[in-house]
Amino acid sequence: MTDAIASFGAGRRPVSIHTDDAAKARLKGRYRAETWFKWLGAAAVALAGLFLVLLLSTIVTQAIPALRLNYLTLPIDLSAAKVDPAKLDAVNYDAIAQEALAAKFPDVTSRQDKRLLRGLISTGTGVFLRKDIAADPGMLGRTVNYAVPLDDFADLYLKGLLADVGSDEAISTSVTPSETSGDIDLTFGDDTMLALARGWGATEGENGMLTLTSGASSLLVAFNGGTVKLTALSPGANGTAVAKGTVIEALDSTAPAASGQAFLRVIDTPEASRKISDKEIAWLDTLKSAGLIESRFNSIFFFTGASREPELAGVWGAVVGSFLTMIVTLAIAFPIGVSAAIYLEEFAPKNRLTTIIEVNINNLAAVPSIVFGLLGLAVFLNFFGLPRSAPVVGGMVLALMTLPIIIIASRASLRAVPPSIREAALGIGASKVQTVFHHVLPLAMPGIMTGTILGMAHALGETAPLLMIGMVAFIVDIPGGFTDPATILPVQIFMWADFPEAGFQQKTSAAILILLVFLVIMNAIAVILRRRFERRW
């Protein structure tokens, strides 16, 4: 085909180095290189976009579970026998809530199991209960249905984040228990269970004995109003199967359950590799099927301070700390930055000193943020003796860091104001100061504001310098002033990311989401300011 065209062309024109086969191949190669190059560029942009999508989707999907929290509604006995209205502060509210929970499971008797059961509800229950009673004394003297937050492991399990749980499947054979509680034997009508157990990772022993260790998936059999956890299986007589099991929830009777009456529930994740035991899972499922657990908006997360308990930890303290810090930063960086920009752009003579200042500002903008933290530690804390962990010091450090950004943006904005404005003002007799403050500055203000907001957004996400001045402290109280110990949102994220509890991972993502929302709002304001008010001459 190519040859045909080449010879066709050769008939009409003399073959030159630009039209011979080699040239055509060359041209083709060049075009291929062109396409390649273009696609390479597109791939680079796409890759950057992909990273962003990956980052944001990871954080959003992790954050969503943290926005809700599971509450357990318990009938809590607040009669005078339990709660003495005269001595509200001396009551152990935790114990009252735990009793109410224990009443739901009367057959939990061993000390160990009781402790496990108590652990299902949050350790902050008593505090909430006391607060609510103080707010509404009408609760006293009767039994109220009160929703208590669940512990973080229980909460995570219910959100499906702690263990893979299969659905309930009817067992297609009869099941006969030997007892109603304790370690019992179960007899299955046929041996299908054996094959199932093999599939779920049971260990093969002598005589066809299958042992379900904590490294295998958990097999729970629910029938006769109770739940039995299988521990071992072996082939029985006449093609039946005999299983050993531990009763988690007592059975009503030892009557055999007919085919289809018993249900097998498989927890895929082996007990050894999850943080929640089979018993807790069984209890939670019972509570859930009784309709006592409901998922609510997680107001604890949004409106309380930090805590070591994941289900009680909130971001409000950090948000307030960030807000206080930003106020200090703005109060220092904005006036100083704008003044410096005005001086350098409008008044400064062109001499060595101003050149040094200019170079200096550009260099300062490139100094690693952690060095500003060292400055804050050495100067503000150790030399001036200002308090550690205080928003005022954090704000000062961030102000020094933001200053170059504001100065550079303000100078660019002042420079954009055309000289004709200045000349006109000077021409009608304004002094230099009046010219600048009455005419140039107002015109440059939108640009200055935009630069300032972007600088503040940068400061809001900054973490490293604040670690240096002790804002990494664990602070439960919500800061009330500029010198109170406080932490800020990015530092809170850093601390939570380090905590080992699984519940904190979702909290961290949710806190990041809040931080990103603040940043998006600030940037949106900057963009709107730029679009609306910035004038181009």
Add this chain to the structure above:
Amino acid sequence: MVGYLVVLLLILAAAAYWIGRTRAVASVNGDVARLHSLPGQHGTFLALFAAGPALFAIVLWSMVTPGIESSIIADRFSAELSGMGVPQAEAFMRDARAMAFGGLVGFADPTKEAAAAVYKSIHATSAWIIWAVALMLSASGFYWAYSRIAQAYRARHVVERVLRAFLIVCSAVAILTTIGIVLSLIFESLRFFQQVPLYKFLFGTHWSPQSAFTGAGAEAGAVNQDIFGMVPLFAGTLLITFIAMLVAAPIGLMAAIYLSDYASKSVRALAKPVLEILAGIPTVVYGFFAALTVAPYFRSMGESLGLNVASESALAAGVVMGIMIIPFVSSLSDDVINAVPQSLRDGSAGLGATKSETIRKVILPAALPGIVSAMLLAVSRAIGETMIVVMAAGLAANLTANPLEAVTTVTVQIVTLLVGDQEFDSAKTLAAFALGLVLFCITLTLNIVALRVVQKYREQYD
């Protein structure tokens, strides 16, 4: 108490403004045009002199008194303090201050209560002194300025001169910051180098300052000088920076080229915000992403390939840091590429070159100094980056070039040495300042070199 004084002075200033204005108008019997300066300028002049010096005195007072107060306390309680080590003495002062003025008290004892009482009385005395001084300054300033206000008085010049002085002071803050950084780093580093010789710090290959002391207690024994070798930290920093640049340089540069020369308007309208968002995401978020998503992913991928990847591998930290730097590289490169004049592109196209040939053979060579400088700035950024490596890189100083192993960096060590309650004078904490000095010098040098490269090799087209 001093807060009231400031409020009082501000009220006085407002009153002085009004008085000055009225007096200026009265001095010309209401014929304002005869005044040299506007009435408002006279008012500002009076307000400045009524409140300015007093406020300045208060600022000075609040900076000086804490030091004086604690030195008086230290003097009076020297007998009690002499038995304590430095951290205990600091805790003593802190608690005494907290007991006197409110705050978190560690634990109380009678000596501290006595110190707190002394603290309170000294503070009360000094507050009375500043009240007296401030009111005196205010009154005399007011009197002096008030007597000046007249028809021909050039209040505007005075006000503008004061304003200009204020502007100069504000510009000087940038210089003061630099001086502050340099001095604080140098002084603390010098104290460190008194304990550990410079060459051992710069060329030592063993870093484990957590075991810095041979002795224990307040009289800690001699400092082991051989565990402050920063070579492994430096190597780790370079390794992570190298990986980051391996990701950021090609992607950032190609993205800049594509966006400036190929992309349609709609693609650009989409891609620019994407890069801006990527640039605006706080580094702590990248750190979280690196530690909890990327590192485990690399680890499991390495396992499936039969490789042993550390859970805090340099690779994960480096790649995520690279992602963070992409927008930085691309925006700097974009500026540089756009600065190449259109005539060069047109000339190249006129000779029959394709777009990619123009870019590779004309634009990139012309923009090379700018691109080199952009890369140097990116490297400086990567070296100084803290949160990603603190969260995703290791703590143990390994001297290795294997990106699958955990390494530590200069910034990680600064954070680990200084976070938490340490006594401030130990070689351990001072080492952080020495590291900070090294970091500052490296980034400063890179920035200066980047600037020089552009200045020296830039082609002048106009």
